[in-house]
Amino acid sequence: MSEKRLSVEERLGLNSFVIDKEPHIKVKYEVCxxxxxxxxxxxxxxxxxxxDQQGNLHFNYEGxxxxxxxxxxxxxxxxxxxxxxxxxxxxxxxx
Amino acid sequence: MNSEEKFDVIIVGxxxxxxxxxxxxxxYGFNILVIERxxxxxxxxxxxxxxxxYAFKKIIDDFEKDAPIxxxxxxxxxxxxxxxxxxxLELSVGNEYNNSFTTYLSTFLRWLAKRVEDLGAFILTGVKxxxxxxxxxxxxxxxxxxDRFKANVVIDAEGINPILIRDARFREDWKPHEVAVGVxxxxxxxxxxxxxxxxxxxxxxxxxLFIGYPTKYLPGGGxxxxxxxxxxxxxxxxxxxxxxxxxxxxxxxEDFRQHPYIKNIVKGGSVIEYAAHLVPEVPQYNLDKLYGDxxxxxxxxxxxxxxxxxxxxxxxxxxxxxxxAAEAVKKAHDEGKYTKETLSVYKTLLKDSFIIKExxxxxxxxxxxxxxxxxxxxxxxxxxxxxxxxxxxxxPKKISKLMIDILHKHDLTLIDLMKDLLTVxxxx
Numbered sequence: 001m002s003e004k005r006l007s008v009e010e011r012l013g014l015n016s017f018v019i020d021k022e023p024h025i026k027v028k029y030e031v032c033x034x035x036x037x038x039x040x041x042x043x044x045x046x047x048x049x050x051x052d053q054q055g056n057l058h059f060n061y062e063g064x065x066x067x068x069x070x071x072x073x074x075x076x077x078x079x080x081x082x083x084x085x086x087x088x089x090x091x092x093x094x095x
Numbered sequence: 096m097n098s099e100e101k102f103d104v105i106i107v108g109x110x111x112x113x114x115x116x117x118x119x120x121x122x123y124g125f126n127i128l129v130i131e132r133x134x135x136x137x138x139x140x141x142x143x144x145x146x147x148x149y150a151f152k153k154i155i156d157d158f159e160k161d162a163p164i165x166x167x168x169x170x171x172x173x174x175x176x177x178x179x180x181x182x183x184l185e186l187s188v189g190n191e192y193n194n195s196f197t198t199y200l201s202t203f204l205r206w207l208a209k210r211v212e213d214l215g216a217f218i219l220t221g222v223k224x225x226x227x228x229x230x231x232x233x234x235x236x237x238x239x240x241x242d243r244f245k246a247n248v249v250i251d252a253e254g255i256n257p258i259l260i261r262d263a264r265f266r267e268d269w270k271p272h273e274v275a276v277g278v279x280x281x282x283x284x285x286x287x288x289x290x291x292x293x294x295x296x297x298x299x300x301x302x303x304l305f306i307g308y309p310t311k312y313l314p315g316g317g318x319x320x321x322x323x324x325x326x327x328x329x330x331x332x333x334x335x336x337x338x339x340x341x342x343x344x345x346x347x348x349e350d351f352r353q354h355p356y357i358k359n360i361v362k363g364g365s366v367i368e369y370a371a372h373l374v375p376e377v378p379q380y381n382l383d384k385l386y387g388d389x390x391x392x393x394x395x396x397x398x399x400x401x402x403x404x405x406x407x408x409x410x411x412x413x414x415x416x417x418x419x420a421a422e423a424v425k426k427a428h429d430e431g432k433y434t435k436e437t438l439s440v441y442k443t444l445l446k447d448s449f450i451i452k453e454x455x456x457x458x459x460x461x462x463x464x465x466x467x468x469x470x471x472x473x474x475x476x477x478x479x480x481x482x483x484x485x486x487x488x489x490x491p492k493k494i495s496k497l498m499i500d501i502l503h504k505h506d507l508t509l510i511d512l513m514k515d516l517l518t519v520x521x522x523x
Contacts, residue, residue, distance in 0.1 A: 003358070003362065005349050005353060006349055006366060008345040008346070008369075011280070011348075011349075011366060011369035012369065014366060014367060014368055014369060015368055015369060015370075018134065037338075039338045039341075042337075042341055042342060042343045042344065042345075043276065043334065043337055043338060043342070043344050044344070044345065045276060045278045045344050045345050045371035046345060046371065047343075047345040065369075065370060065371040065372075066139065066256075067276065067277075067371040067372050067373055068255065068256040068373050069276050069334065069344070069371070069373060071256075071268070072268065072269050072270070072271055072274060072334060072373070073271060073334060073338055081256070081258070082258060083132055083223055083256070083258065084132075084223075085223055085240075086132050086134075086220075086221045086222040086223040086239075086240055087132075087133070087134040087220075087221030087222075089139075090138075090139070091133070091134055091138045092137070092138055092139065092140070092141065092201060092368065092370060093138075093201070093368065094199060094201075094281040094325060094367055094368045095137070095140060095141045095142070095199060095200050095201050095279075095281070095368070095370055
């Protein structure tokens with residue numbers, strides 16, 4: 001199995017998550033619309049920031065690894081970042 | 096638990112620094128509460144894979160006998176890596192050499208937490224601290240899941256994302272050039288396979304760092320650590336360089352695992368977990384931002400990581416900063432108040448400790464390690480030189496000329512090489 005290249009979705013599928021109903025990260029999409037760089041698209045280790053065919057930014061908090069990279073990389077402060085509620089989010093088992 | 100209860104000390108975060116502080120404070124007999132947001136201790140903690148043991152041995156007598164150690168690191172490897180090849184330097188030490196070990200940080204922290212609880216401290220898990228309570232500029236406790244917990248001192252051990260102290264305006268958030276992003280995969284393999292492939296004895300482990308290919312030749316590096324039945328591989332890349340070069344960080348770990356050198360080591364293994372974490376790269380040396388009225392900051396939140404290029408220390412420094420914060424609380428207690436003034440002894444303790452002495456001795460390292468060509472043309476050029484020296488064909492060549500030609504091809508001269516080598520030598 002390991003010889004095969006695993007997509008980031010497949011790798012996130014190996015992790016254990018306790019998903020909250022409420023997103024712990026809020027993205028101010030109106031700011032993103034005028035952002036030419038969009039570093040979030042490639043620096044997020046879980047690839048949770050994507051563009052649709054119309055070029056609109058989407059963010060899915062459910063596979064979040066809680067690293068904080070997006071918040072620091074965002075040049076316009078559009079990422080309202082917080083930790084998930086107690087007991088929610090990623091639950092690492094083999095770190 | 097009665098939320099009206101007041102504690103001597105509340106520690107936010109049950110990682111290496113928070114539990115270090117808790118251990119020492121509980122030993123001194125303080126009434127303390129540790130609040131951890133993870134569902135259980137260790138479920139939010141990530142490290143590369145190794146811990147230096149000296150700091151723990153100083154504090155915990157039976158440490159080596161009792162701690163959950165996977166393997167003692169007896170092979171240190173440093174590799175330069177290009178797209179297809181690797182050039183490795185190995186230090187292999189005999190047995191009985193117990194300087195650093197690999198472990199699961201989560202298991203290790205649960206062991207430490209048990210020790211802390213045995214000393215009488217309370218540890219609350221699955222509870223997130225939402226903010227620091229501040230009255231007249233003094234930290235008086237925390238608000239967590241809607242409950243107020245009061246304390247004489249709050250020790251902030253919240254980790255690399257300093258949300259609480261940022262919101263309380265004690266410090267600013269990190270900038271991209273001050274942090275690196277780490278990604279890691281845990282790969283499961285049988286114990287004997289790991290030992291055979293990496294030439295390891297029963298309780299021996301390897302710690303290997305890689306420069307070049309893993310970060311797409313940008314500042315940072317790759318790593319490999321062995322546990323008994325898992326191998327950790329990962330990459331740490333400076334965020335500013337990753338942004339500038341539009342690096343798809345989510346692909347880095349798999350690109351590394353697919354490299355011919357790594358592929359052979361982990362062949363047949365299964366990836367069982369994928370993790371990401373930030374690492375402080377350019378430490379904030381402003382020690383005056385680490386204490387306030389009723390507040391001390393420890394561990395990653397304080398930026399205590401030391402990256403020398405061939406060794407990276409975090410867990411030992413975090414733990415020790417927790418120990419020093421506990422000492423500071425004790426001294427402030429003896430003075431009878433927990434003001435910014437009495438708690439400033441933390442700064443003195445840090446300055447007198449190996450944490451700051453070591454960081455000061457090596458204060459130029461971050462800028463040297465920021466030299467982008469170290470990770471690019473040096474890696475490619477040196478591998479190329481060695482590859483050509485070892486390659487035999489019907490075309491006789493003089494080694495010195497070959498070296499100069501190849502270095503030239505990679506935009507390097509012998510003079511550059513000497514100069515950069517000297518710079519490194521003078522600063523380590």
